[in-house]
Amino acid sequence: MRLRNVNAPFSFAGTKRFALAGARILASRLPYRDAPVDRDGFALTDVLIDEGRIAEVAPAGRSDFGDAPKASLAGGVVLPTFVDAHTHLDKAHIWRRAPNPTGDFEGALKAVAEDRAARWTASDVAGRMDFCLRTAYASGTAAIRTHIDSIGAQTRISWPVFAEARERWRGRIDLQAAPLFSVEFALDEAHMAEIEAMLDACGSNILGAVTYMVPRLSEGLDILFALAERKGWDLDFHVDESADPAARSLGVIAETAIRRGFPGRILVGHCCSLSLQNEERQPRTIEAVAKAGLSVVSLPMCNMFLQDRQGGRTPRWRGVTALHELKAAGVNVMIASDNVRDPFYAYGDLDMLEVWREGVRILHLDYPFADWAPVVREAPARAMGLSLESLRPGARADFILTRARDFTELFARPQADRTVLRDGAPVAPAPDYAEIDGLEGLS
Incomplete structure (x- = not known):
C-alpha cells in the first residue's frame, strides 16, 4: 500500500495491519480526552488499523502497536469522511452542451429545461450520475443526498436510475434522494399520486419541492406535509433562492411544521x-425555524455564483443565508455542494473539502475553525438521519490524510495530493473528464 500525501510516502505491499503515527485529529472526535490540544483543537494521535478496521486509538507516543509497520504523518491533519446533504446529480456535467451565457437564475432554468427535454435519457442520467459518484468517492465523501427533477416523463426515467445507483454504491456511498418540482405541482392530484408511487417503488422516504411566495403556497405545503405524515417521510425543500427580502416561504414552512x-x-x-x-423580521423568522426544528443547508459556491448577478455590474452581496445567526439560535446548520458543472453553477467537483474551504472564506466559518467543522459531517448526518461511525475500535478505517498541519494550511491549498482511505486502503483518484466527452457533446 502506498499513501501519496504524507511527508515521507510509504509502501506496505498487501499489509493489512499498520499504524498511522502522529495524525492530527480534532480532539472532539477522539475517544479519549487526556492528550494536549493545540489552538485549532487538534490532538496528535496514533491509530492502529487492522483488516480495514480501527483496532486502537491512542495519544501520540503512548501507544504500543507491537511490530505493526508505522507511517509517520508528521502531524498531518486527518479528517473523517464527508456528508454532502444537497446535490443535483441528475443535472451535473451538462454545461458544455447546455451553457448559461447570462449566468443568472432565469438563464439556468431555461437551459436545463431545454436540455432535459432533449437529452435526459436513462443512459444519459446514469452515465453522468456514476461519474459524479466516482468523483465524490475519490474526494472522501461517504453520504450524499441528491434532488431529482420529477416532472412528467422525467420522473419515470430518473428515479429507477437513482435506485439502481444507490444499490450499486451501497457500502461505499450512502445515497438518498428527494423529488424536485415547483410547489404548485403539489396541487395536482395526478402528479402527487405519481410521486408517491415512484418513491414507494424506489424505496425513498424523502419528499420535497421548490418553495417561493406563490398565492397557494400554504395550501401546497399542507398537501406535502400531509403526505409525508401519512407515509412517515421526511421533507426537504428548496427555499427562497432569491435576493428579494419579501420572499418569506422559510417562515411559512416553519409555521406549518409548528402548527401541524x-x-x-x-x-x-x-x-x-x-x-x-x-x-425586525429576520430574528422572528430564525426563532420560528429553531422552534420548528428545521435544519438549514447553505450552498455557498452556487449561491455566490447565481445571486446578485447583473450584466456589467459588480455583485453587492454573497448570496448566502444568515448561517451564523441560525447557528447561534440552535439551528442545525451545514454546507453542501449543490450544482456541479451545469447551468446553475459552471464549476465544482463534488469535493466537500473544496466546499468547506470556500465556505470558510465566503461565510467566515472560522475563529474558531473547530466549531464549524461539523457543517461538513455531523450536522448533515443529523439532517439526513444517518448514524456515523465514531473514531473508536471496531469502526471502519475511513480517513482523509493530508499534509496540512493546521486549519490555515488545510484551507490555503486545495489538498489535491490528499489520500483517501476506505476500509484502510487508498481509493483510486477522481476520474478524468475525458470519460464523459460523449455525454457532454464533445466528439
Missing part, C-alpha cells in the same frame, strides 16, 4: 433572502 406538529426531519436549502430581511 410534524414529527419527521425537515431540511431547508438556500434560504438566501433571509440574510436580506430587516432587523
Whole structure:
C-alpha cells in the first residue's frame, strides 16, 4: 500500500495491519480526552488499523502497536469522511452542451429545461450520475443526498436510475434522494399520486419541492406535509433562492411544521433572502425555524455564483443565508455542494473539502475553525438521519490524510495530493473528464 500525501510516502505491499503515527485529529472526535490540544483543537494521535478496521486509538507516543509497520504523518491533519446533504446529480456535467451565457437564475432554468427535454435519457442520467459518484468517492465523501427533477416523463426515467445507483454504491456511498418540482405541482392530484408511487417503488422516504411566495403556497405545503405524515417521510425543500427580502416561504414552512406538529426531519436549502430581511423580521423568522426544528443547508459556491448577478455590474452581496445567526439560535446548520458543472453553477467537483474551504472564506466559518467543522459531517448526518461511525475500535478505517498541519494550511491549498482511505486502503483518484466527452457533446 502506498499513501501519496504524507511527508515521507510509504509502501506496505498487501499489509493489512499498520499504524498511522502522529495524525492530527480534532480532539472532539477522539475517544479519549487526556492528550494536549493545540489552538485549532487538534490532538496528535496514533491509530492502529487492522483488516480495514480501527483496532486502537491512542495519544501520540503512548501507544504500543507491537511490530505493526508505522507511517509517520508528521502531524498531518486527518479528517473523517464527508456528508454532502444537497446535490443535483441528475443535472451535473451538462454545461458544455447546455451553457448559461447570462449566468443568472432565469438563464439556468431555461437551459436545463431545454436540455432535459432533449437529452435526459436513462443512459444519459446514469452515465453522468456514476461519474459524479466516482468523483465524490475519490474526494472522501461517504453520504450524499441528491434532488431529482420529477416532472412528467422525467420522473419515470430518473428515479429507477437513482435506485439502481444507490444499490450499486451501497457500502461505499450512502445515497438518498428527494423529488424536485415547483410547489404548485403539489396541487395536482395526478402528479402527487405519481410521486408517491415512484418513491414507494424506489424505496425513498424523502419528499420535497421548490418553495417561493406563490398565492397557494400554504395550501401546497399542507398537501406535502400531509403526505409525508401519512407515509412517515421526511421533507426537504428548496427555499427562497432569491435576493428579494419579501420572499418569506422559510417562515411559512416553519409555521406549518409548528402548527401541524410534524414529527419527521425537515431540511431547508438556500434560504438566501433571509440574510436580506430587516432587523425586525429576520430574528422572528430564525426563532420560528429553531422552534420548528428545521435544519438549514447553505450552498455557498452556487449561491455566490447565481445571486446578485447583473450584466456589467459588480455583485453587492454573497448570496448566502444568515448561517451564523441560525447557528447561534440552535439551528442545525451545514454546507453542501449543490450544482456541479451545469447551468446553475459552471464549476465544482463534488469535493466537500473544496466546499468547506470556500465556505470558510465566503461565510467566515472560522475563529474558531473547530466549531464549524461539523457543517461538513455531523450536522448533515443529523439532517439526513444517518448514524456515523465514531473514531473508536471496531469502526471502519475511513480517513482523509493530508499534509496540512493546521486549519490555515488545510484551507490555503486545495489538498489535491490528499489520500483517501476506505476500509484502510487508498481509493483510486477522481476520474478524468475525458470519460464523459460523449455525454457532454464533445466528439
